[in-house]
Amino acid sequence: MDYGYTGPIDLTGLTAEELRELAAPWPVEWLFPPREDDPDRVVNLFSGPGGWCVGIRDVLRRPTDMVGVELHKDAAATAEAAGFRRIVADVTQLDPAHPALRWVRGLIVSAPCQCWTPSGKQAGHDQRNQDLLMDTFLAATEATFGHFHDAGPCEWEGDCTICADPEWDGYSGFTGPLLTLAEARAPIEQMTDARVGLLAEVLIWALSLSWRYNSLAWLAMEQSSALPEDVLDAIKAELLCADWVDAKYKVLDAVDYGLASRRKRVFLIASRHHLLDVEALVPRQPIKPMPAAAALHWPAGVRVNTRGERKTPGGNEWSADKPSIAITSKIRGWYWAHDKSRRFSLDEAALLVGFAPGHPWTGSRSSSCQQIGDVVAPPMSCVVIGALLQEPWEQRLRDYLTTIYRLAESDELYDVAA
Known part of the structure; x- marks a missing residue:
């Protein structure tokens, strides 16, 4: 729904219901x-x-007043x-312009990545789907800020809210919405996989909130590292056209930040009010690789089988004396190569991606591993939110990893020799 609220709402006299x-x-x-x-409100x-x-x-x-939206009931x-x-x-x-979102300061978006990753069907890399996605990006701007009306005659073919104003003084400005959000999302219907179009929600929500209200200050987005740079540049361009001050993106691998598994993702950060330092995403001191066996307190020499007897070009085993390969839902079937009965517990699987033991995974084993x-x-x-909000994160990251991996005080996370 589009509620169409643009001004303050009179709540006087309304009952609790x-x-x-x-x-x-x-x-x-x-x-x-x-x-x-009060802490920042975050969607x-x-x-x-x-x-x-x-x-x-x-x-x-960092304290936040955050509400998440998630369709998967177990998650x-x-x-x-x-x-x-x-x-x-x-x-x-x-509705991204819902009246309850007037004072939201932060927006975080992690649209599904299956359309982009090499392990999926890669519908996002189909050129026709990408062209339609770019059309949706442009439409998101037209459904919020509209187009920028330069001083002088208007070249817009449709109705222009600036020219139509009888008191227009001839100066420039944004026209305001020229499309509905339903019209902005219309190109998605032509895609071979509608999940590709979910990436457009980062702009639909960021631009809707920053057009209707003046509170949104920052945005963080996570996606597969296989997301094409052309797509990232297009998101960045639309934000800058809508008067966001800065937007930057960088591919980060969690193993470089002390995690006991490889997890490469691209993160885009954007700010409406200040310039961003992408180097703030990089630790000042290199962090030593964390072997999976050390994080899980396993004996040395364990090899983990990931594919049974099936041989693949990348092999079907990895050594736990090194950081784990990227964790996927398939970890539900991984086991010690020398002991097929020894499989990963949910706590062990989650520890490899940075969760402390005891996180309350809900649903079946398959659902939890997913x-x-x-x-x-x-x-x-x-790392990402700390860098975006200009808050020191390195020592806090180190303290957290030391705790969840149960490291001794003498253990050194940082590579002192580097």
Whole structure:
């Protein structure tokens, strides 16, 4: 739905039930302005079981008032059991200009990545799908900011809200919405896989919030490292055209930040009010690789079988004396090569992607492993949000890894010799 709210809402005299109905599905208190010392309100789209949330709350230790939107019921239940708020809903069916979102300061988006990763069908790399995605990006701007009207005669073929203003003084400015959000999403219907179009939600929500309201200050996006740079550059360009001050992206591998597994992802960060330093995403001191066996307190010499007897070009085993290969949902079937009965527990699988033991995974083993395979690694959430918000993250990351890996004080995470 598009509620069409652009101005303050008179809440005077509304009953508690009426307030709940107006705020739904968001918290009632979000209808009211925050107090000066309240934490940032943050919307987390495709929020999963809590990777971003754990990284911000437990690693970076930054207070936030965050609500996540997640369609997968088991993932939402996992997050709720861990103390995070979730709305079980389809992101595309919610209104990004809902009146309860007027004071939202931060937006986090992690659209599904199966369309982009080499292990999937890669529908996102089909040129026709990419062209349609670019059309959706442009339409997202037209459905929010519209087009920029230069001083002088208008070249816009449709109705121009600036020219149509009888009091127009001839100066420039944004026209405002020229399309509905449904019209902006229309190109997605022509894609061979509609999941490709979910990437457009990062612009639909960021531009809707920053056009309708003036509170949104920052954006963080995570996606497969295989996402083409042309797509990332297009997202960045639309944000800059809409008067965001800066947007940058960088591919990061979690193993370079002390994680006991490889996990390469691209992160895009954007700010409406200040320039960004992409080098703030890089640790000042290189961090030593963390062997999986050391993190899990396994004996030396363990090899992990990932594919049974099936041989592949990359092999079907890896040594736990080194960081793990990238964790996917298939970890549910991995076992010690010399002992087929020794499989990963959920705590062990989750520890490899940066969750402390005891995270309340909900659902079947297959569902839980799928959540672990898809989740944003909490240490990387700490790094990205810390760099974006100009908050020191290195020592907090080190403290967290030392705790979850149960390292002795004498153990050194950083490569002192580097």
